[in-house]
Amino acid sequence: MTITAERSSDASARENLRDLLAKYHCRVHQPSDPPLFSREPKSPMQSHHWKWAELRPLLNAIGQGIDLNADGPRRTLRLASPGLESGTTPTFWASIQVILPGEVAGAHRHSASAFRFVMEGGGANTTVNGESYEMNTGDLVLTPAWAWHDHTYNGSTPMIWLDILDIPLMHVLHATFFESYDSPTQPVSNVPDRSSRRYGSGLMRPTEPSRDEQTLNPLLAYKKQMAEEALHQAEGVVADPVDDVILEYQNPVNGKSALPTLSLRLQKLRPSMRGAKRRNTGCRLYYVVRGKGVTRAGEAEFRWSAGDFIVIAPWNWHSHANLSETEEAVLFQVTDAPTLKALGFYREELEK
Numbered sequence: 001m002t003i004t005a006e007r008s009s010d011a012s013a014r015e016n017l018r019d020l021l022a023k024y025h026c027r028v029h030q031p032s033d034p035p036l037f038s039r040e041p042k043s044p045m046q047s048h049h050w051k052w053a054e055l056r057p058l059l060n061a062i063g064q065g066i067d068l069n070a071d072g073p074r075r076t077l078r079l080a081s082p083g084l085e086s087g088t089t090p091t092f093w094a095s096i097q098v099i100l101p102g103e104v105a106g107a108h109r110h111s112a113s114a115f116r117f118v119m120e121g122g123g124a125n126t127t128v129n130g131e132s133y134e135m136n137t138g139d140l141v142l143t144p145a146w147a148w149h150d151h152t153y154n155g156s157t158p159m160i161w162l163d164i165l166d167i168p169l170m171h172v173l174h175a176t177f178f179e180s181y182d183s184p185t186q187p188v189s190n191v192p193d194r195s196s197r198r199y200g201s202g203l204m205r206p207t208e209p210s211r212d213e214q215t216l217n218p219l220l221a222y223k224k225q226m227a228e229e230a231l232h233q234a235e236g237v238v239a240d241p242v243d244d245v246i247l248e249y250q251n252p253v254n255g256k257s258a259l260p261t262l263s264l265r266l267q268k269l270r271p272s273m274r275g276a277k278r279r280n281t282g283c284r285l286y287y288v289v290r291g292k293g294v295t296r297a298g299e300a301e302f303r304w305s306a307g308d309f310i311v312i313a314p315w316n317w318h319s320h321a322n323l324s325e326t327e328e329a330v331l332f333q334v335t336d337a338p339t340l341k342a343l344g345f346y347r348e349e350l351e352k
């Protein structure tokens, strides 16, 4: 094989080789290709603010307009960040799930890791690999990768929770597995709250965790009361310059993040707190549990209150302030920092 290329310019040489190389499923970089590298991250994603006052009617609309079939898709309102084709961040999706009295979200499992943070209501149950957990406002319930899970609800008013899954990461890695259970719900173990009873203290644990318990986080539910009490105890001891008083829900076996790809955190901005600016690779999503404040992200200014969501795009300078002089603000935060750290891509800068 003889390959000749005009050398009149690098651009034409590259163009002249395009068809020949394509026959062999090869290519060279073309001048029209986007650059491979940028001096710093340049994401098409934009930081964004979803207001509860606008989300609430949308949730009512999907609650009234979409039926939930136990063997069909969930009834969820996805938060789609501007600049992305789909999803909330490049690695995870945030959705708000609405479940009505008497409904069942049928059992299935998938290779994406997921969790729920209960926004409103109580009394639903999530069953994970046969263990059933009651869900009430402020509780966090995990459904780790490839764990069977279903939700049932026998309350009297609609229940709403935040659903987060690392679906975009699973998609980009072409690592999607999904399986439906052969009935809407799983048999429930006769040992209630097994994982909470073994690991829920956070300080004591079984002397010999099983192999499975060492592979995936064995603690499936983190109760609101435990998390709020821990945050209260931490108040004033050590504070983050940006996020103020903040604690992470941890895997009790290895001390790492609750899910391998995502770090879940609860934080308190004390009255009148004015935080420093930070930028980092990866994304942060905040859900306002209570309080009022303002988050500045790049040129944008988001004035938030309870029920709002704010997402920070990669490498976007951001800071928070509590606008009240007397009331604390509490935020639930999700970040994909564990994914970036595991791959060596995590960087952050704090404004001096």
Ligand SMILES: [Fe+2]
Pocket (backbone or CB within 6 Å): 108, 109, 110, 114, 149
């Ligand atoms: Fe699921």
